[in-house]
Amino acid sequence: MNILESLKMASSTLVANKLRSGLTMLGIVIGNASVIAMIGVGQGAQKLAAEQFESLGPNVLFIVPGSEQARRTQFNLPKTLVLADAEAIATQVPTVKEVAPQINQTAVMSYRNRNANDTVIGTTPEFLSVRSFKIDRGRFINDIDIKRNTRVVVLGSELSEKLFGNRDPIGKRIRIRNVTFEVIGLMKAKGSFIGDNQDRKAFIPLTTMANQIVGQTSPYGLEVSWINVTAKDEQSIRAAKFQIENLLRLRHKITDEDDFGVQTQKDILTIVGTITTGLTFLLAAIAGISLIVGGIGVMNIMLVSVTERTQEIGLRKAIGAREGDILVQFLIEAVIVSAVGGILGILIGIGAVTLTGALSPLKPSVSPTAILLSVGVSGGIGLFFGVVPAQRAAKLDPIVALRSI
Structure with a gap:
């Protein structure tokens, strides 16, 4: 069986089980939307900080009292x-x-x-x-x-x-x-x-x-x-x-x-940029956890699918389907679920970023890199977490499967 035929069969199986496929996608959708939104909001915070520091005035330096240690540890500076x-x-x-x-x-x-x-x-x-x-x-x-x-x-x-x-x-x-x-x-x-x-x-x-x-x-x-x-x-x-x-x-x-400090506009902006970048990565990492959870959900549902489709797998093997054909079909199903969930999550994430920009002073933006990364990660998660169910389906003994008919 070629890849195109496996793709058609995988698609028809997912369409036939709309509710299960939708619930399987849900974790991936939430994960991708969270990643896109968090990265967009983080970049918006960086832009807002840069604009605010530019509004301080051109070529500004600030001379502040107290030693560096005092400025770090004391609230009321000497x-x-x-x-x-x-x-x-x-x-x-x-x-x-x-x-x-x-x-x-x-x-x-x-x-x-x-x-x-x-x-x-x-x-x-x-x-x-x-x-x-x-x-x-x-x-x-x-x-x-x-x-x-x-x-x-x-x-x-x-x-x-x-x-x-x-x-x-x-x-x-x-x-x-x-x-x-x-x-x-x-x-x-x-x-x-x-x-x-x-x-x-x-x-x-x-x-x-x-x-x-x-x-x-x-x-x-x-x-x-x-x-x-x-x-x-x-x-x-x-x-x-x-x-x-x-x-x-x-x-x-x-x-x-x-007992003083001289800070340029660029110095302060670098510090703030480092902080906001770190927070952006932290938020993206937290949001990324939901992608892992979504991947585990894909694996669980695919394992259930293998159990439910024992008769189908046995019948296909009995009429000549090879282990590789079964493996490819189940992997394609997992990747389709993750990829479609990823695309829906990206659209929701873009909507969340746009809404944030409209309702707050932030100017968030949607990074093409973040979109490509999310789609790639979603597909990779589907492929990774789909391996175990696909292997179980491929190694299923056709005689045992046919006995349940």
Whole structure:
């Protein structure tokens, strides 16, 4: 019997037992759909992270306080950076374009009977260009505000809506920790960055933040949470990082481990990319377990099929069918079940990826490699788990089989 004839017989047998064939495919369908969906969502997370880091601003470097060990193990980092460090970087590092130090503090803000407990950022005028924020209405903090410790505030779009609703906030006064501030500007919507909503922040002058909100506790100067820096161009990023590190080591008189860290946009994106890739593989591996379970289901149903079709196998052998013919037919049945289940699973997986993209900020994509891998694995599982039932059918004694007729 040739392969074409075996294929026809296998197909007709599966069609004749639709319910059993469908239930056999179910595990393969779920496994393939899970693999496609998990890989697609993982790649969408990677794309979203890359876009969010690009939105931080071009050629950005972040100088963060604390040693590497402290940043890994401590929640509250030591305040090892001061405003004088930022000023020194701005004046003494030739590859740096702009510097924007900032102090972060969570505080209760109120307007009449409305309250918000969100982040207040004390910063300088350069923050706007360094971090690629844009003003929607009004103005941002200026140098006069910094020199005079002016009580002015710029609100993020969602924070403004929370405090003022649909009313124009410009010119209104809000209270931050019982200190009155005049609203002078409203930011354009920026969106979230790794779960941190950039539109629910308030921006006030750095000096006002230090002197009237958090206070100064360092004997070395005005403490800052971190320092944002932009290099002159993309080619200057590595040189800027090297020069900043050397300058701060001299200023802090460091002879051992650095009490700060300089991270480029690319460094952070590499770390996040490694994490998201690892999570994608983990999710795909977990989803792949269902493929194995589906394969075991194929083997179980095929073994039952062999038992049920004992008479058919004996009759075919009695009229001249060889062991190889029986083996090929049962293997083809197992592969068809797995392949068709794989295709249905891929279609469901693509639908799940599309739905995820429509209902979430992720931008998942369907990888052709993942599709080919799923189809190949499905067919391979059918072939692998179909061997035992096929061999049992092929080795069945025709005399014993015919006795049951």
